[in-house]
Amino acid sequence: MNLFNVYPLFNINPVKAEGSFLWDENSKKYLDFYGGHAVISIGHNHPYYQTKLKEQLEKISFYSNSVQNHLQTELAEKLGEISGYEDYSLFLCNSGAEATENALKLASFHNGKKKVVYFSGSFHGRTSAAVSVTDNPKIVAPVNFSERFIKCEWNNINQLNQIFQDHKNEISAVIIEGIQGVGGIILPSEELIFSLKKLCAENEVILIMDEVQSGYGRTGNFFAHQEFDIQPDLITIAKGMGNGFPIGGILISPKFKASNGLLGTTFGGNHLACAAGIAVLDVIKNENLIDNAEKIGSYIENKIKGFPNIKEIRRRGLMIGIELDEPCAEIRKKILNEHHVFTGNSSNPNVLRLLPALNITEKEADLFINALESVLQNH
Ligand SMILES: Cc1ncc(COP(=O)(O)O)c(C=O)c1O
Numbered sequence: 425m426n427l428f429n430v431y432p433l434f435n436i437n438p439v440k441a442e443g444s445f446l447w448d449e450n451s452k453k454y455l456d457f458y459g460g461h462a463v464i465s466i467g468h469n470h471p472y473y474q475t476k477l478k479e480q481l482e483k484i485s486f487y488s489n490s491v492q493n494h495l496q497t498e499l500a501e502k503l504g505e506i507s508g509y510e511d512y513s514l515f516l517c518n519s520g521a522e523a524t525e526n527a528l529k530l531a532s533f534h535n536g537k538k539k540v541v542y543f544s545g546s547f548h549g550r551t552s553a554a555v556s557v558t559d560n561p562k563i564v565a566p567v568n569f570s571e572r573f574i575k576c577e578w579n580n581i582n583q584l585n586q587i588f589q590d591h592k593n594e595i596s597a598v599i600i601e602g603i604q605g606v607g608g609i610i611l612p613s614e615e616l617i618f619s620l621k622k623l624c625a626e627n628e629v630i631l632i633m634d635e636v637q638s639g640y641g642r643t644g645n646f647f648a649h650q651e652f653d654i655q656p657d658l659i660t661i662a663k664g665m666g667n668g669f670p671i672g673g674i675l676i677s678p679k680f681k682a683s684n685g686l687l688g689t690t691f692g693g694n695h696l697a698c699a700a701g702i703a704v705l706d707v708i709k710n711e712n713l714i715d716n717a718e719k720i721g722s723y724i725e726n727k728i729k730g731f732p733n734i735k736e737i738r739r740r741g742l743m744i745g746i747e748l749d750e751p752c753a754e755i756r757k758k759i760l761n762e763h764h765v766f767t768g769n770s771s772n773p774n775v776l777r778l779l780p781a782l783n784i785t786e787k788e789a790d791l792f793i794n795a796l797e798s799v800l801q802n803h
Contacts, residue, residue, distance in 0.1 A: 434760065441468030444781050444788050446766070454760075457792045458768040462605065462637045462743075462779040465664030466707040470783075473667055473703040480699035488690065495698035502705045503675070507646045509659070512675040513682070516693030520636035520662035521549025523672040526687050527658045528553045528597060531630035534680055537596035541587055541629075543578045545607030545771070548599060548634055557599050559607075560771065578604070579613045588623050597630040597658075598623075602638035602648030605779075608772035609738045609745025617652045624657075631656045636672070637743075640664035641708050641782055644718030644741035651740070664782075669700035713782035717741035720784055727793045732800050735774070744778040745770065746796075752776045755799050763795030 436454070438446040444467060446454045456464065466473060480495075487493070496516060504510040515530075517523055528540060542548070542557035549555065555564050556573045574591065576584050588595065598620055604610035624631040633656035638648035642664060645651055649659075657679065662672030672692075691697070708714065721741045728734065728746065733755075738745040748755065751773040759765050768777035778792075 443467040443469075444784050453764060455765040455788060455791050457778050457780045457784075458766045459664075459779045459781055460668070461768065462642065462663045463666075463668055464781045465640055465642070466667050466704055466711075466713065467781040467783050468668075470667065470703075470707055472707055473700065476699050476703035476706075477669070477696065480696055483695075485696045486691075486694045489688065489693060493693060493695065493698065495695055495702065496693045499693075499698045499701045499705070502702060502709075503673075506705055506709055507675070508650070509655075509675050511678050512659075513678070513680075515674045515676060515687055516697070517672045517674075517689050518670045518691050518697075519549070519672045520634075520660065521551040521554045522689070522692075523636060523660035523662055523674050524548040524554035524557070524599070524632075524634065525551050527632045527660050527674050528557070528599070530658060530674070530676065530680060530687065531597035531632060533686065534630060535596055535628055537594055537629075539572045539574060539591050539594045540596055541574050541576055541584075541598040543576055543600055543604075545578050545604050545610055546599070546601060547604070547606035547771075548601075548636075578607075578610060579616050581615055581619050584616075584619055584623065588627060588629075592627070595627065595629045597632050599632040599634060601634045601636075603643065603740060603743055605637035605743070605777070606771055608747070608770035608775035609743060609777060611738060611740065614652060617649065617654055621654050630658060632658045632660065634660045636660055636662045637779075638740075640704070641714040641717055642741055642743050642779070644714060644721065646714060648740060648743070665704060666697060666700040667704050669697055671697040671701050708782065711783060714741075716784075717782045720780075720786060720789055723786055724778075724789050724793065727789075728796060731797055733803065734800075742778070742780055742782060742784070746776040746778070747772070748774050748776065750774060755803060758799045758803075759792075759795050763791075763798070765792050765795045767792075 440447040500514040546559045555568045635647045657677045659675040718741045733748050735749045736747040770777045
């Protein structure tokens with residue numbers, strides 16, 4: 425059987441990883457400045473993470489959500505403490521798309537309304553409702569299309585007000601990323617966030633903050649939206665949450681009431697996933713990785729500021745977008761093939777997206793900085 429061929433692949437087969445490095449089958453070493461799409465939060469194969477997962481594997485790796493699982497409770501308590509959302513509750517699932525899907529459902533269950541507002545440039549996942557609120561016609565199949573999903577231009581407050589006026593009493597939720605990731609590291613304006621806060625509160629609309637990519641300490645706050653004085657009703661999480669182990673979730677404000685069977689999943693919150701999630705939170709806390717994200721992020725920004733061809737650097741912590749004055753595909757290829765550094769792209773062809781592990785060091789960052797400088801100068 426062949427694989428269903430949907431991914432354009434680099435011709436690299438990593439067989440080993442440690443910290444911010446990967447090795448291929450020929451022992452060639454690569455620096456990981458992308459964390460496999462923002463997933464590697466505490467570094468590859470962190471020893472504490474490995475120990476926790478191995479210990480759990482030897483005890484019990486799975487039982488269904490029909491029994492007590494104290495690991496889920498421990499994860500929720502630790503997440504509440506580190507995020508400051510102690511009074512919220514946690515629903516566990518397996519991925520970012522599932523988190524989006526369940527958040528949209530929960531909002532609609534709560535207020536009985538059907539329409540959802542999303543933003544241009546957004547990415548919230550590839551499943552049914554999640555892809556309907558994702559701004560990429562190429563991945564929205566006819567079955568996913570519905571006029572219930574209303575697109576608003578990013579940072580366009582007038583249009584947002586108009587949408588709220590036109591669809592009064594029909595809007596269930598607004599969904600927005602803490603910082604747009606796939607869209608090219610696009611930060612929301614303070615005005616947008618406060619308009620959303622006000623409009624949602626006044627119209628009984630649920631505000632869903634997608635922190636799947638921008639959360640978990642990446643931006644120098646636990647969540648990107650914590651730069652502002654706002655508490656969304658629902659916050660979705662995944663990616664960095666398990667450092668590679670599939671896990672996602674929703675932080676749910678106290679105004680939502682749970683009932684048996686309202687949401688559910690077979691694998692969500694299984695023992696191994698929780699062990700991974702707990703290990704990640706322990707390491708983020710014990711190693712002060714949220715502070716490190718801002719420290720190294722600002723170090724990188726200062727070093728690359730004057731490099732040629734850079735039009736703009738958009739950044740919070742270690743969520744970094746470098747917008748060049750030309751498409752970055754060739755530059756990215758050279759950084760990988762000639763300097764052995766993984767970086768990411770985005771839906772804006774000119775933007776290089778950087779999402780390294782939160783425990784990356786200055787010395788490791790220098791390897792990327794030198795590679796970028798050399799490629800831009802000799803380009
Ligand atoms: C902001 C955001 N939300 C949701 C998702 C979907 O997550 P997953 O690929 O785990 O379904 C992604 C994935 O890139 C994302 O960046």
